[in-house]
Amino acid sequence: MAFTLSDLPYGSDALAPHMSAETLSFHHGKHHKTYVDNLNKLVQDKPEASKTLEEIILSAQGPLFNNAAQIWNHDFFWKSMRPGGGGTPSGELGRKIVEDFGSAEAFATKLSTAAATQFGSGWAWLVLDQGKLAVTATSNADLPLKHNQKALLTIDVWEHAYYIDHRNARPKYIETFLTHLANWDFAQANLLAASRG
Numbered sequence: 658m659a660f661t662l663s664d665l666p667y668g669s670d671a672l673a674p675h676m677s678a679e680t681l682s683f684h685h686g687k688h689h690k691t692y693v694d695n696l697n698k699l700v701q702d703k704p705e706a707s708k709t710l711e712e713i714i715l716s717a718q719g720p721l722f723n724n725a726a727q728i729w730n731h732d733f734f735w736k737s738m739r740p741g742g743g744g745t746p747s748g749e750l751g752r753k754i755v756e757d758f759g760s761a762e763a764f765a766t767k768l769s770t771a772a773a774t775q776f777g778s779g780w781a782w783l784v785l786d787q788g789k790l791a792v793t794a795t796s797n798a799d800l801p802l803k804h805n806q807k808a809l810l811t812i813d814v815w816e817h818a819y820y821i822d823h824r825n826a827r828p829k830y831i832e833t834f835l836t837h838l839a840n841w842d843f844a845q846a847n848l849l850a851a852s853r854g
């Protein structure tokens with residue numbers, strides 16, 4: 658198989674009670690796995706089988722793009738959370754958030770609003786765009802890589818990300834993500850890598 662399902666970076670019960678083991682096992686073991694299975698079927702006996710995910714994302718459209726991008730997005734989303742995460746970003750990331758958004762509170766409001774108001778399925782992102790931090794939202798499988806932006810952190814706002822734990826209460830899921838789950842160390846590492854590159 659050309660593409661494989663990456664392991665979660667923590668146990669499926671590691672984010673409980675803020676994200677349940679049931680949510681993580683369905684989301685990773687069913688939804689994320691389906692994108693991997695679909696992409697493998699789509700690239701079978703095709704030149705794309707030897708391409709990287711990023712190469713497919715930048716060149717393909719339709720089902721090839723959708724499945725490749727959703728694999729990338731989910732790999733990135735798992736790393737965007739950690740046990741004992743959330744709270745106010747500190748260090749270089751915290752400094753740059755204040756510089757580019759005015760305050761940590763203004764940034765949190767912007768990210769929450771982008772995640773809550775994304776119509777239908779999609780993703781909310783903290784990105785680096787032309788050297789400045791920005792908050793964006795994308796529909797379905799769309800992602801910053803397609804828009805010449807560097808992704809630093811993401812929140813999956815497809816219903817399957819929160820329906821088991823929060824039913825239809827997307828804002829409660831977003832609040833829980835920002836309070837207990839967001840992996841700011843990961844976002845800061847992405848920022849430092851982008852600044853070096």
Ligand code: MN3
Pocket residue numbers: 684688731813815817818
């Ligand atoms: Mn998802």
